[in-house]
Amino acid sequence: MSNVRNIQTTVQGYTTVDGAGVKLVRVLGGETIKDFNPILMLDSFDSTNPDEYTAGFPMHPHRGIETISYVYKGGMVHRDSLGNEAAVHSGEVQWMTAGSGIMHEELVPAAERLLGVQLWLNLPKEHKMANPAYHPVTNDMIEDIEIDGGYLRLLVGTYHDHVGHKSSYLPLNYYDVHLENGRTFTHTVKADASIMLFTLIGDIEINGTVVKEKTAVKLTAGDTVTFTAKSDDTQVLYIESIAIDEPVAWAGPIVMNTQDELREAFRELQNGTFVKAKMDVE
Numbered sequence: 071m072s073n074v075r076n077i078q079t080t081v082q083g084y085t086t087v088d089g090a091g092v093k094l095v096r097v098l099g100g101e102t103i104k105d106f107n108p109i110l111m112l113d114s115f116d117s118t119n120p121d122e123y124t125a126g127f128p129m130h131p132h133r134g135i136e137t138i139s140y141v142y143k144g145g146m147v148h149r150d151s152l153g154n155e156a157a158v159h160s161g162e163v164q165w166m167t168a169g170s171g172i173m174h175e176e177l178v179p180a181a182e183r184l185l186g187v188q189l190w191l192n193l194p195k196e197h198k199m200a201n202p203a204y205h206p207v208t209n210d211m212i213e214d215i216e217i218d219g220g221y222l223r224l225l226v227g228t229y230h231d232h233v234g235h236k237s238s239y240l241p242l243n244y245y246d247v248h249l250e251n252g253r254t255f256t257h258t259v260k261a262d263a264s265i266m267l268f269t270l271i272g273d274i275e276i277n278g279t280v281v282k283e284k285t286a287v288k289l290t291a292g293d294t295v296t297f298t299a300k301s302d303d304t305q306v307l308y309i310e311s312i313a314i315d316e317p318v319a320w321a322g323p324i325v326m327n328t329q330d331e332l333r334e335a336f337r338e339l340q341n342g343t344f345v346k347a348k349m350d351v352e
Contacts, residue, residue, distance in 0.1 A: 077290070107313040134168065139188040145160065254299075
């Protein structure tokens, strides 16, 4: 007998400005670490006004995390302090492992609509100081899989016998699920997996409870995930990983395990020793 997952925590974001003046909705952050572990942050972008985002995110540091940006509509250009530059376009993913430290910037060119999200995925202590790496996941690497009542874009990980881009550190399954109004998505999962949903477009219903658009939902333990579309052209981001049972010390763009490690990172930023290894680009 299956154990269907229920809603554990629901979070709706708030509008804020980041970078050089990018308007976004911050959904997950410092106050949601425990519930949404190992997802540290989720920012949502949805705008038809280029003035709200083309200022972009100027050069800034990261350490101890991976940033994963899914640009469903629009584009994003990555540049870093080591001279690497790459762009992703509508439907693609920009994955950066900050690891031991990188300086990078994100440019967001004008488009008819900018729609997508950026996640911060925590790195376990043993991989905090891994080599930085950049992995664009382009449309030719992303499979569209037909499901009952719609289709699923396999952005990262596996879905049944389908295999997409693989995470190097934490296991991650990341799907973009498109459903017709009234149709239901059901998926069998490991009982102890850490699973969250984000309603990118439209509303859904989970076990009788309606979840509005642009809402993050952490699910309880269980072996079955199921939700029903309540709007036309519903689009749900499904994010599955495993929780990290380690302390989190977080200040700005740096996430470590202790305050001493944070202080050391900021000392290195000041004295110019923050970047320790050449970034690999695939």
